[in-house]
Amino acid sequence: MPEYKFKKDFLRTPKGTRDILPHDFLYWQFVQQKAEEIGRAYGFQPIRTPHIEKTELFTATLGESSDVVEKQMYTFRTRGGDSLVLRPEGTIPIIRAYFEHGMHTWPQPVMLYYSGSFFRHESPQRGRFREFGQFGCEIIGEEAGIADALVIWVISLIFQEIGIKSYLVHVNTLGDKECRPEYRRDLVAYYRRKVNSLCKDCHRRLKTNPLRLLDCKNPNCIDLKAEAPQMVNYACSSCKAHFKTVLEFLDELGIPYYLNPYLVRGLDYYSRTVFEFFRGDKNPSSLGESKGEDQNTDKKDLALASGGRYDYLAEALGEKMVAGVGGSIGLDRVVEELRAQKAKPFKEKAPSIFLIQLGPQAQRKSFLLFEDLRKAKFNIAQPFSKDGLRSQLQLADKRGATWVLIVGQKEALDAKIIVRDMASGAQETILQNKLLDYLKKKISTRGGSALGGKK
Ligand SMILES: [Zn+2]
Ligand SMILES: [Zn+2]
DSSP states (O other): OOOOOOSSGGGSOOTTOOOOOHHHHHHHHHHHHHHHHHHHHTTOEEOOOOSEEEHHHHHHHHOTTSHIIIIIOEEEEOTTSOEEEEOSOSHHHHHHHHHHTTGGGSSSSEEEEEEEEEEOOOOOBTTBOSEEEEEEEEEESOOSHHHHHHHHHHHHHHHHHHTOOOEEEEEEEOOOTTTHHHHHHHHHHHHHHTGGGSOHHHHHHHHHOGGGGGGOOOHHHHHHHTTSOOGGGTOOHHHHHHHHHHHHHHHHHTOOEEEOTTOOOOOTTOEEEEEEEEESOSOOTTTTOOOSOOHHHHHHHOOSEEEEEOTTHHHHTTSOOOOEEEEEEEHHHHHHHHHHTTOOOSOOOOOSEEEEEOSHHHHHHHHHHHHHHHHTTBOEEOOTTOOOHHHHHHHHHHTTOSEEEEEOHHHHHHTEEEEEETTTOOEEEEEGGGHHHHHHHHHHHHTSTTBTTOO
8 A cells, every 4th residue: 555655644544543445345334234134133233322431431340450441541521521431342331321221121131233433542553443343242131151152153143144254262251259259369379479470561460450361462471371270160050051051052053162261351340251253263272372572473363253241240330230241343353354365245236327428418417317217226327527428438338337328418408318238339319208118128128137226
């Protein structure tokens, strides 16, 4: 891509953000439409929450000391003095909405999907943006493992249907309030013994967020975790049974998964199932543990989708406990993956009819003519501001039009129109008010290819 050096820096998007241009937008649209279609088919309903939320919503749930709140949130004061943030993630606002609108009185579970932009102040690198797109789905008010399986299933279906054929789901259980404290204690005790080998961040994590130690990308810390206690060995009988249910679903559905004992979400409101989707289908015990800092390794490690159960989130918001599970797809990464595969899963439909006008009078007529054809569901295009017969014909050819309609000065005056068959070059002049019938007849003898609306 050419890099333009602007004299004025304000002519560029802010760091970590970008424009999605028409060609790329088709990928976004394709992925979002497929995701929504599958989500709706499985009973999820759409919801949209604001891009801004009150800061306390996230400090209360994520914790003041979490990486997101400490380093990544875009926080600002309004003129009225309120502290707001650009939403850093999708689930917490939805749980807020769940209570704000009394969804706990609806038939449970409440199943919602969303897509949109989220914002985190991270160091931008490949596949990671400060404004990033996510599609997510949430099942609120259901404790059973079938809900976890359904979220994973829906995400895998979306991947399959958009053409990401090879992926692997990393899964783990984080236990619950029953069994996690003991695990946490042992984990802290283990790392206390190794404290001198830990990186600076992990020193802090040991105090604030010990589970996150398993997540550290520092080579020394990666070596240490091989011997660290694993949550799955501490799970109480109900957490074990819950996890087993989820895995049985994955087996039944043929979803490729990998039990990753180091997969954690460092927040207390997460419980039981956590999962992440990675590209590739190998059982990479090294995935997520790559040493070194080079960008390619890091890119390989980026999850395409992730999620988990958050049975304690409602409590963190000061509400009564409501079980829930959800997952989200990183749209930027998924689109990048499709482009890397050179996939072109959507069709850019060639117009079958191309309307050409010559001269000001014909131009003025062309809008209404175009509209008649659009309403009649013809697949039609027009170069609204191009001049000259030759350049317009070339464009029609380039766009792959089957027929070209030409209105010149004379035709505009006589209310006529020229119909040109692009394949044979044959032309006929007919009255404009006979045009629709004429085209429909032509199409019926040709097999209906000019009508839009059919796929
Ligand atoms: Zn570390
Ligand atoms: Zn448990």
